[in-house]
Amino acid sequence: MPSLTGLLTDVxxxxxxxxxxxxxxxxxxxxxxxxxxxxxxxxxxxxxxxxGIPFDDASGERLRAWLGITREVFYDARKIAILPMGFCFPGTGKSGDLPPRPECAPTWRSLLLAQLKKVELTLVIGQYAQAYHFPDSAQSVTELVQAWRQHWPHSLPLPHPSPRNNLWLKRNPWFEQELIPVLQSRVAQVLAKAG
Structure with a gap:
């Protein structure tokens, strides 16, 4: 397996x-x-x-609120790894950004995930990440998020925190009422172990 430094340089x-x-x-x-x-x-x-900073936008603000953590904690790589399905901006389509480029995950993902041996909680955001991390699921994002207990406490499917999903959040009040408090508690528990 390549060294992390060499791998990140290549990526x-x-x-x-x-x-x-x-x-x-x-x-x-x-x-x-x-x-x-x-x-x-x-x-x-x-x-x-x-x-060049992951989640340095409105989606990131909402995601940090969901997790109940500060920017300082969020951007501490020793605590939180951020690996999107595609590492580069794919462009804009008719209804938002285009999907992640299909070349990225097969080229880099397994090599990078192999470096993460201490991960206790994986937050799987949006349909493309969910298709990769839950390959046997034929559920929609909503169905997968509703069935979050099936993957708990090691993985958690989440809707994208984008402002484009405001209507989804309004239609699914259970998400912020029931799931977010449990998520925040789990995040605090996991981060308490981080050095």
Missing amino acids: RACTLCAAQLPLGPRPVLQLHPSARILIAGQAPGSKVHAS
């Missing part, structure tokens, strides 16, 4: 799908072998592409 220099990326390659991820929580997301948006 950050990746140009595999450069011709298909409207803003060019800029892989955005956060990883340290000590991380106890893994956030498996979709792909960076244009604002994250510009800053």
